[in-house]
Amino acid sequence: MSIKGVETRTRILREALGQVSKIGFEGLTLGPLADQLGLSKSGLFAHFGSREELQLAVLQLAAEDFRREVLEPAVHQSPRGLRRLLAILKRWFNRYPEGGCVFLAGSAEYDDRPGAMRDALADFHLQWRSALATALRQCQQLGELEPEVDVDQVAFELFAIAAGGHHDYRLYGKQAGGRVKAAVERLLRSCGAAPEKLIWK
Amino acid sequence: MSIKGVETRTRILREALGQVSKIGFEGLTLGPLADQLGLSKSGLFAHFGSREELQLAVLQLAAEDFRREVLEPAVHQSPRGLRRLLAILKRWFNRYPEGGCVFLAGSAEYDDRPGAMRDALADFHLQWRSALATALRQCQQLGELEPEVDVDQVAFELFAIAAGGHHDYRLYGKQAGGRVKAAVERLLRSCGAAPEKLIWK
DNA sequence: ACAAAAAACGACCGGTCGTGCTAAAACTGG
DNA sequence: CCAGTTTTAGCACGACCGGTCGTTTTTTGT
Numbered sequence: 001m002s003i004k005g006v007e008t009r010t011r012i013l014r015e016a017l018g019q020v021s022k023i024g025f026e027g028l029t030l031g032p033l034a035d036q037l038g039l040s041k042s043g044l045f046a047h048f049g050s051r052e053e054l055q056l057a058v059l060q061l062a063a064e065d066f067r068r069e070v071l072e073p074a075v076h077q078s079p080r081g082l083r084r085l086l087a088i089l090k091r092w093f094n095r096y097p098e099g100g101c102v103f104l105a106g107s108a109e110y111d112d113r114p115g116a117m118r119d120a121l122a123d124f125h126l127q128w129r130s131a132l133a134t135a136l137r138q139c140q141q142l143g144e145l146e147p148e149v150d151v152d153q154v155a156f157e158l159f160a161i162a163a164g165g166h167h168d169y170r171l172y173g174k175q176a177g178g179r180v181k182a183a184v185e186r187l188l189r190s191c192g193a194a195p196e197k198l199i200w201k
Numbered sequence: 202m203s204i205k206g207v208e209t210r211t212r213i214l215r216e217a218l219g220q221v222s223k224i225g226f227e228g229l230t231l232g233p234l235a236d237q238l239g240l241s242k243s244g245l246f247a248h249f250g251s252r253e254e255l256q257l258a259v260l261q262l263a264a265e266d267f268r269r270e271v272l273e274p275a276v277h278q279s280p281r282g283l284r285r286l287l288a289i290l291k292r293w294f295n296r297y298p299e300g301g302c303v304f305l306a307g308s309a310e311y312d313d314r315p316g317a318m319r320d321a322l323a324d325f326h327l328q329w330r331s332a333l334a335t336a337l338r339q340c341q342q343l344g345e346l347e348p349e350v351d352v353d354q355v356a357f358e359l360f361a362i363a364a365g366g367h368h369d370y371r372l373y374g375k376q377a378g379g380r381v382k383a384a385v386e387r388l389l390r391s392c393g394a395a396p397e398k399l400i401w402k
Numbered sequence: 403a404c405a406a407a408a409a410a411c412g413a414c415c416g417g418t419c420g421t422g423c424t425a426a427a428a429c430t431g432g
Numbered sequence: 433c434c435a436g437t438t439t440t441a442g443c444a445c446g447a448c449c450g451g452t453c454g455t456t457t458t459t460t461g462t
Contacts, residue, residue, distance in 0.1 A: 008440095022313060023313065024310075024313075029418080029419070029420090030419080030420070031419075039440075039441090040441045040442070041421095042441065042443085043439070043442095045420080045421070045422095046438095046440070047439085051419095100313060104368075107368055107372055108225075108305070108309035109225075109309070111301070111368075111371035111372050112224065112225075112301060118372075125372065153380060153383055156365060156369070156384065157380075157384045157387070159365050160361045160362050160364060160365025160366065160384065161365075162365075163361060163364040163365045163368055164357060164358070164360050164362075164364045165361065167312075167360075167364055168357070170308070170312035170313065171312050171323050171326065179354060179357045182354055183357065183358045186388075186391055187387075190387055190390070190391040203407085203408055203409075203458095203459060203460065204459080204460085209409080230449070230450085231450065231451090232448080232450095240410075241410060241411045242450090242451095243410075243412075243413095243452080243453090244412095245410090246452095247409070247410075248409090251450085252449095252450060
């Protein structure tokens with residue numbers, strides 16, 4: 001693969017990711033994508049052996065973006081414990097007003113269609129859930145959350161709040177933000193978090 | 202419209218609803234639907250002026266089913282308060298192992314596509330949320346939940362649990378049921394519900 | 403039983419989709 | 433600068449889609 005090869009490939013993937021976050025993976029079609037990039041349909045197609053390969057590459061790019069923009073800055077900038085957990089959640093939920101979440105939309109599109117896309121999506125969610133559980137476990141070790149709570153259960157409930165908030169964001173607009181915040185606070189409070197430590201700085 | 206007219210129309214809608222719950226509203230296509238029913242595509246098409254009319258009719262049928270199978274039996278069989286609320290939730294969540302929820306799938310499909318389908322879906326979710334809030338308010342009036350809790354907020358959180366549970370059901374299978382139950386119990390507990398009253402009979 | 407009305411059919415249209423194939427164009431290393 | 437490789441374009445295909453239209457069959461009211 002030449003220099004120009006990887007350049008156009010990433011150009012394609014960036015544009016494709018933008019389109020997917022608006023119209024979903026199934027809405028992504030080669031013709032309009034090629035037009036938007038000033039390429040021919042077959043020229044674009046040659047970079048990936050099939051449409052599914054393109055979709056998988058887009059999903060992988062989205063996953064890399066997500067880790068880089070949500071998890072990594074929170075880990076680097078905030079100390080272990082509630083501070084870091086809240087930093088993660090803030091960066092996570094702040095993505096929703098910006099546009100549709102490709103992981104939630106993707107799950108809805110492929111949950112009844114076995115194949116590589118479904119597998120990759122299931123894997124992403126599993127990894128993310130485990131990252132949340134790790135952050136929660138560190139809170140426990142610091143005594144900021146009660147030791148008897150099931151961190152996997154709490155990770156599920158955080159994800160559920162995200163899913164519900166995303167739904168309301170997409171359907172009813174920005175008013176959903178307050179609901180998400182209040183839900184997280186109630187959840188963490190019920191796990192023994194001190195109210196004065198729940199600051200969304 | 203003749204007798205036979207409404208008969209086949211409802212036959213079409215029943216079959217269409219079954220297909221939609223498997224492959225979504227956008228996956229519903231006239232040809233295969235007609236084949237499955239032993240009708241010609243154009244014969245089926247004549248019952249609805251357009252595909253969107255068919256989709257809207259399917260959504261309306263699904264909404265009637267939902268009210269009839271979830272809300273109404275709980276209202277008729279359980280007294281106001283936590284008993285009724287839990288009866289509603291049980292019937293609601295029991296639908297998820299059976300097949301995909303057309304309302305959640307529909308929201309994901311149309312949240313970025315203005316039109317009659319999006320409007321109808323937004324309306325359904327609004328109505329359902331309000332029915333949940335009513336049941337919660339009755340709990341408050343009976344002293345089974347603290348009076349200062351925001352019932353609309355709790356209704357959102359119940360919906361979020363449903364959305365998260367549905368996601369996990371579709372992607373990871375039946376193990377999600379326990380997570381949903383535990384999440385509801387934590388939520389209602391944090392609203393002042395007595396633990397011994399949280400029985401999923 | 404019969405005429406009007408409704409329902410169902412079958413062929414077809416224009417359009418879009420993913421995908422192969424071949425040739426031209428552009429880039430790359432020596 | 434040139435040979436060899438890679439990237440891109442052009443074109444066509446087969447499949448599938450929603451929708452139209454004129455005709456035929458079935459149902460309905462009397």
